[in-house]
Amino acid sequence: MCTPCCISQLACCCGSAACSCCCNCCPKIKQSTGTRIMYAFYFLLVTIVCCIMMSPTVEKELRDHIPFYSELCERMNAGENCKTLVGYSAVYKVCFGMACFFLFFAFFTIRVNNSTGCRAAVHNGFWLLKFIVLVACCAGGFFIPGQETFLEVWRYIGAIGGFIFLLIQLMMLVEFAHRWNTNWNSGVKYNRLWYAALAFVTLMLFSGAVAALVFMGVFYTDPEACLLNKIFLGINGSLCFIVSLLAISPCIQKLQPTSGLLQPGVISVYVMYLTFSAFSSKPKEMVERNGVNTTVCVFPLNAGTESDKKIVTIFGTIILFGCILYSCLTSTTRRSSAALRVCRNSEPEAERARCCFCFGDDTDDCDEEKTGGGQNVVYDEREATIYTYSYFHTVFFLGSLYVMMTVTNWFHYDNHKIEKLLDGSWSVFWIKMVSCWVCLFLYMWTLFAPMVCPKRFEA
Numbered sequence: 191m192c193t194p195c196c197i198s199q200l201a202c203c204c205g206s207a208a209c210s211c212c213c214n215c216c217p218k219i220k221q222s223t224g225t226r227i228m229y230a231f232y233f234l235l236v237t238i239v240c241c242i243m244m245s246p247t248v249e250k251e252l253r254d255h256i257p258f259y260s261e262l263c264e265r266m267n268a269g270e271n272c273k274t275l276v277g278y279s280a281v282y283k284v285c286f287g288m289a290c291f292f293l294f295f296a297f298f299t300i301r302v303n304n305s306t307g308c309r310a311a312v313h314n315g316f317w318l319l320k321f322i323v324l325v326a327c328c329a330g331g332f333f334i335p336g337q338e339t340f341l342e343v344w345r346y347i348g349a350i351g352g353f354i355f356l357l358i359q360l361m362m363l364v365e366f367a368h369r370w371n372t373n374w375n376s377g378v379k380y381n382r383l384w385y386a387a388l389a390f391v392t393l394m395l396f397s398g399a400v401a402a403l404v405f406m407g408v409f410y411t412d413p414e415a416c417l418l419n420k421i422f423l424g425i426n427g428s429l430c431f432i433v434s435l436l437a438i439s440p441c442i443q444k445l446q447p448t449s450g451l452l453q454p455g456v457i458s459v460y461v462m463y464l465t466f467s468a469f470s471s472k473p474k475e476m477v478e479r480n481g482v483n484t485t486v487c488v489f490p491l492n493a494g495t496e497s498d499k500k501i502v503t504i505f506g507t508i509i510l511f512g513c514i515l516y517s518c519l520t521s522t523t524r525r526s527s528a529a530l531r532v533c534r535n536s537e538p539e540a541e542r543a544r545c546c547f548c549f550g551d552d553t554d555d556c557d558e559e560k561t562g563g564g565q566n567v568v569y570d571e572r573e574a575t576i577y578t579y580s581y582f583h584t585v586f587f588l589g590s591l592y593v594m595m596t597v598t599n600w601f602h603y604d605n606h607k608i609e610k611l612l613d614g615s616w617s618v619f620w621i622k623m624v625s626c627w628v629c630l631f632l633y634m635w636t637l638f639a640p641m642v643c644p645k646r647f648e649a
Contacts, residue, residue: 220568221305222576225314232324233586236288239328240281240597278598282344283331285594289351291327292587299579305571313579349600351591356621358585360629364636367456375448388452395455396434402462403427409487410469415477416487419469422623426465429630430458436637445640457633461626468622473615 295313302310334340377384403423410419434454436442442449469487477486600617 219566220576221314222571224567226577226582228317229582229586232321233288233589236284236324236328236590237593237597240284240593243276243280243284244278244597246276279337279341280332281594281598282341282348283334284328285348285590286331286334286344287326287328288324289587289590289594291324292583292590296580296583296587299583302575302579304574305569310571310575310579348591348594351588352595352600353621355585355588355592356625357628358588360625360632363460363629364453364457364632367453367633368636370456371450371452372448374452375450388450392451392455395452395459399430399455399458399462402459402466406462406466406469410466412475412477412486414486415475418472419487422465422468426461426626426630429627430454430461433457433630433634433637436634441641442637446637449637453633457629461629464622464626464629468619468626471615471618471622473619 299309299313302313304310305314371388374384374388378388406419406423410416411423434451437449437451437454474485475487477484599615600621
């Protein structure tokens, strides 16, 4: 019964129709949401391929279980045992193709204001053709002449782009904290339960931050070693305390009445997470005790068996790429774009307090169409786009560079394996530690910005 329905939906892959699921029992989906999900799926698919390329375990399994594996690699001109298809250089080439794919669409969709034009149709449809183009771009990276020069130059371009994406990610976190507080504060005047919810969540956030601080003080410090850990733990904890006092200070409250403890609570939790991640990414320190070299200042699981290390690595990888996808999808709305420019949204605020405020308001009036017996698609961009298409692809372009640098361990790429993603290096440690300070600085800037640039924040 599902076969005719699925066949009828194949048209959306080769044409300009909005992509929808096979079954009409699926809930309706907005065109803007479906399109972003599809691009995120492409992004995630290439990311998984990059992780596989950096995994010697997968390479060994393929070599052991695929018949005539060596002969197949030779016919593909991929070197002995497909050596050119694995390692950091292969990841650089694949990510180069993905970055070119999104960069092309960033230029192609400039000044697209609604979904009725031909360029918008290409952006919102033709999924099978775009997938073929993406695969061709990724494969084309392996045929670039002058591989050594290309890899050297592309590495520094990737580092710059990855850092810019990291800044966007941190700015979106600050915007998320302010939006959360504003949304729930809007419900206080109608229902006092929202005030209780604000107080409860704020208490939980600060409790989590303090618990993380104590946890790192116990496991990531040592009386005889780990001086950097002690210094940075004290600095980051003190900065979180300072921004919390600033948020409720009278001078800030006068200009921003909605400023409260929820925002510094969110920032503090994230800073503690980044601090923990930085400590986990630092090369291990050894101390000689009773004539035996002992590893100190490590996460208990990370010092255990190989299975424990795999659990930590998998969990950390899921969190990492979940944050990347969230940043790519949420930083492209018009409201978020205004936040990145550090100015108040020009549209009038009409907040309605909701628990899931970050997923948008489903009460918008939009045209709805039935697509060939399949899922209902809501065409919500015929009048104006919900997000900026060009900026959307630019964020994914930068995200491609960030994934490339993260999977290859930034500048410590030699002999790196995806299984050792969390084993640590000094470059990763400093990147994460600097990210803590940038995040705190961005939040403090949002507190002082109305004093410095009052005209940009006029309603």
